[in-house]
Amino acid sequence: MVVDDEKDILQIVKYNLELHGYEVETAENGVDAITKLGIFKPDLVLLDIMMPHKDGIQTCIEIRANPDFDDTIIIFLTALSDEKSEIRGLELGADDYIAKPIKPKLLVSRVHSAFRRITEDDSSVIIFPDLEINREKFLVVHKGKEVSLPRKEFELFSLLASKPGRVFLRNEILDKVWGNEVIVGDRTIDVHVRKIRQKLNADFISTVKGVGYKFQN
Amino acid sequence: MVVDDEKDILQIVKYNLELHGYEVETAENGVDAITKLGIFKPDLVLLDIMMPHKDGIQTCIEIRANPDFDDTIIIFLTALSDEKSEIRGLELGADDYIAKPIKPKLLVSRVHSAFRRITEDDSSVIIFPDLEINREKFLVVHKGKEVSLPRKEFELFSLLASKPGRVFLRNEILDKVWGNEVIVGDRTIDVHVRKIRQKLNADFISTVKGVGYKFQN
DNA sequence: ATACAACTTAACAATTTCGTAATCCCCAAA
DNA sequence: TTTGGGGATTACGAAATTGTTAAGTTGTAT
Known part of the structure; x- marks a missing residue:
């Protein structure tokens, strides 16, 4: 108006x-x-x-x-x-x-x-068809099945899922999931991504080489 | 200042x-x-x-x-x-x-x-009829089809598209896409341009002989 | 103490992306 | 027509980036 x-x-x-x-x-x-x-x-x-x-x-x-x-x-x-x-x-x-x-x-x-x-509401529940991410309960429901991810994996996954399609740079991910002070090797992110992909055996996360990762439903 | x-x-x-x-x-x-x-x-x-x-x-x-x-x-x-x-x-x-x-x-x-x-407004999406360049998603949508370009190609393309019609000198392109330190041969740009033209089979990039390249919708 | 899950890291494999050389083309000036 | 200066193409090896696995580390509940 x-x-x-x-x-x-x-x-x-x-x-x-x-x-x-x-x-x-x-x-x-x-x-x-x-x-x-x-x-x-x-x-x-x-x-x-x-x-x-x-x-x-x-x-x-x-x-x-x-x-x-x-x-x-x-x-x-x-x-x-x-x-x-x-x-x-x-x-x-x-x-x-x-x-x-x-x-x-x-x-x-x-x-x-x-x-x-x-x-950009950070509502505590992110919902997609067949996938629901509940930040409060720290729980992912995939095709009706509850999957519980460990903290880092969950945070990484819910970060990516918070803006589907948007590419998160590796640095950005490190900042937001690990925090500025902690320094971890580069392969760490990959390994976590791998575990997430493995646990929800469906590839919600796609790689953008040389850039980062993004959530793709 | x-x-x-x-x-x-x-x-x-x-x-x-x-x-x-x-x-x-x-x-x-x-x-x-x-x-x-x-x-x-x-x-x-x-x-x-x-x-x-x-x-x-x-x-x-x-x-x-x-x-x-x-x-x-x-x-x-x-x-x-x-x-x-x-x-x-x-x-x-x-x-x-x-x-x-x-x-x-x-x-x-x-x-x-x-x-x-x-x-905020660093509008991460450049829109033209039939063409959309989404910097955030690292994605080019051409006639409704998603095309994903590798990093250098994407950066080059989105640089040109950021100022349609304006000619970018080869030096300028090298500076902005490759950075000041890296030194690469001149033909490198051509090759990337080629690949972009190929992947979006439509000629958005036009050559200005002896000068550089520009985006032309 | 023990067991176990979460997290990191290291090492190596698998991919993808890059850069360059070589060659071909096009066009304009001579 | 020739010729020369770009630029376009192509193919290929080098380099960079990820994926994967397995082996530590650390912290915590039993």
């Missing part, structure tokens, strides 16, 4: 976001926004600060006060002059701000990142 | 950024800046517009003309009166601007976001 009192801006923003596959609703002031928020339950609100009938700051406070919208992303649209507001906005629970005049590429890129951020 | 002819400002900016863990170098005019830029290779340049010995605008143009600094963020420091310059600055490839008088909190907050932007 885009909230701004200038129709030109609503139109520009709406057009550009729709071009990238987003569904966009608009509102022309804070009061309007609050009303429509309940109806459309948007994932993200682009909120102008200077508006008649309840400004952006006030609107933001009200949105944040309602637990129903805890997961709603708020991004401020700020005119050059509202310097203080920008900072204040971030303190009030906004997630980002975009300076006017709006540059379409930047707008889209910011919105993308905002969504990316919330999608 | 902070560039400004007023020492007071250099000091204020330096102090505040160092307080937040940034490493700060200073320069007092455009000429000085260009020189030091080559030495320190800063991630971000805060550039005053009104300066003797080459103003900020001119300096910005020169920085942007050098591919070595493609990834360098430029933020202008503008006196309130240079409104027109601000807009012009953004058109010249600056990433943001901060109005003087400088307010420390705002300064730091802008610098933070600028860094956040490059780390």
